[in-house]
Amino acid sequence: MGTYSERNYLNTPTGIKSWLFTLDHKRIGLMYLFAIMTFLFVGGMIALVIRLELLNPGPDIVAADIYNRLFTLHGAIMIFLFIIPSIPAALGNILLPLMIGAKDVALPRLNLLSWYVFVAGACIAMYSIISGGVDTGWTFYTPYSSTTDSAVISMTFGAFVLGFSSIFTGINFIVTVHKLRMPGMTWFKMPLMVWGLYATAVIQILATPVLAITLVLLILERTWSIGIFDPMMGGDPVLFQHFFWFYSHPAVYIMILPGMGIISELITTFSKKKIFGYKAIAFSSLGIAFLSFMVWGHHMFTSGQSEFSSMIFSVITFLVGIPSGIKIFNWLATMYKGRITFETPMLYALIFLFTFSIGGLTGMFLGSIATDIHLHDTYFVVAHFHYVMMGGTVMAFLGGLHYWWPKIWGRMYNETHGRISAILVFVGFNMTFIPQFILGSQGMPRRYYMYVERFHTLNIVSTVGSWILAAGFFLMLYYLVISLFNGKPAGNNPWGSLGLEWSTPSPIPPENFDDDLKFEHGPYDYDKVIAEKTI
Amino acid sequence: MDTNKTLMLPGAKSTIAGDVDSLFNFILYTTGAIFILVVVVMMYFAIRYRQRSGKAEVTSGRDYNHVLEVIWTVIPSILVMVVFFWGFKVYMKMNIIPRDAIEIKVTGQKWFWTFDYDEGINIVNELVIPVDTPVKLLMSSQDVIHSFFVPSFRTKMDVLPNRYSLLWFESTEVGEYDLFCTEYCGKGHSEMIGKVRVLPKVEYEKWLVESAVEDTTTPLAELGEQLFKKKACFTCHSIDGSRLVGPSFKGIFGNPVKHNDGTTATVDENYIRESLLDPQAKVVDGFAPVMPTYQGQLTDREIDGIAAFIKTLK
């Protein structure tokens, strides 16, 4: 049985101030983790209300304008307050220094600032709810957003502020990776999670400012009637879409790349196999980061942009799919001749391979212009991006959360509960979203409060699926919270992993590692070294 | 019963729908095959290489295979390029508008569609077209962005406030098809739905002639009631006293109404006429100035009809 390390970052030093002003990346990461889990909960509850409303074709439990506020809120919370910060700012903050053998990130004060900026942005965004809510959809399309009387300014200003938090974290990670890798850890000996975080940071720094500018322009237009996007004032509404997607498409990769990083860690650890095609995976992350800036127009095939632009955007969209495919194949090859065990994190990795493949492959329907014309803005798109963002990023996040949970808290959760919950999540998720692919192909538009009778049956299936999904999450909430009190001590390395983070006690000591830390083996050298499981 | 309907797609009722569906099905089957391959390999490896003994041993260090990497890069690349070219080809076909297409003007506004014909016909939420004839829509919006979508025709185009957008199709079968707005446009977005009614050519000609002559026989109040539905007034006004986006018509006639500039007026024929032709001139207290103008869309007799109809709502 493992031991619980008594002197750790959770209890040294003590006192509320030592948390509020902490420069320790682990504490900051933990505060992020707490915040994003709260937002996941809120966003999830809203999703349940939305699905309940859609159980029947007509109006049921909320009015149309409330419904519009709810789906806007669901999208904005899940994207800006949960998924984007989930892996980089929460898990990444805790893990990045540990994975490269550093004592902290390179710029600890900036790290704390980014947390406070995040809190400020979140508060501003939340303020928009009490001041009437926002009914534009998370995409804030003009001229709807420049003319509606809901609280668009505070919501966009919140997103603007949140963007800075994201930029700060990105800068910090890039500097950290460049400057603080321990002696012996060359670029190609870094864990792939670090490559994922690095590629993400690059996109965060390059793309987020464009969102910031766009939102400022929108605010200027609304407050001072400067005509930029609103045709009534001489603006061009489609310009907004270009600006918005210039950020928001790369943002999809801000969300998925770190998730892919986690999957590389999970598959190797639980297959006890050297990663297959290390360089292919690392470079495909960079390739994705690069190409992701040139595909935004695929959100706009029906907007009236020229046929030529549509053609270019379509080609590049197909190209950006290839690196993701390469990763999937390499992960599969990693499992070959492994020594595979099926603890909860590995279940999530396998779920990821299943759901993310669906997410990626259904992108083919949308990248191809002729079929996209039919499917654009229907439930097909809703299903597609939930498969990518929830089936991809969130499944990876949940895998990572369960994987590093013993490292973060020093205690194990109940494994049986974990597996049951993973299966509920898997079943519920697919049951919720597979019907939506069919609904979309049948022509049901997205953001519909009511729908025509022929879409009824599949909507019922989808709503019932959302309840199963919720059951999985509630079970997870239960056993994770319980584990903090009565979980078995995990010891340094409950999974027998070769990653550096597992060589230090759990929970992690305040200084991360002893001074005599040496780089003895790579994170994936399962062909040479065996690490004993401490549980 | 629709014969060419599949699990995924509704019946194909336009000349390009068949092309789109072939591509859709091609993608469905190839990606389906790839997906099954991935899942089967995953399951096989998971079962075949699961840990059997408790003893920990090192595993194989083979971590690269040039041929494999090339294979799984090149084959998907070829596949996606096939899909790309195919998709682009069909798209071009969608975009080339036949010269002999009949033209109809489409206006989207919160939350209904208006169709204007050269023959002077103007109808709401129902597009009437002849079968086997190319139809070209010249579309624009009065307010925010909308999007014109007919699933059975596999076609869709955004309707913008600051420029015209074009869309064309040729329907292949007589019938009635759903028309949806697919660009989110606010409270009534999901009610911004209409019908495309495809008629045999002869009947279409007959319909044109009949609709073009003004209806002078229907009693005024009845005409007003028809217009209340046809012009989609009901999306914003109720007749039972309940408050929607606009005030209810119940019992307003002959009674005073307060405006947001503090003035009051009595609802009579002139007031109603002004409300329809210049709705923003007087805005009812407590409501947003969102009522669209019906200038040019209603004849005098029709306005009389609406007034007469409102008068009946005691």
Ligand SMILES: [Cu+2]
């Ligand atoms: Cu609309």
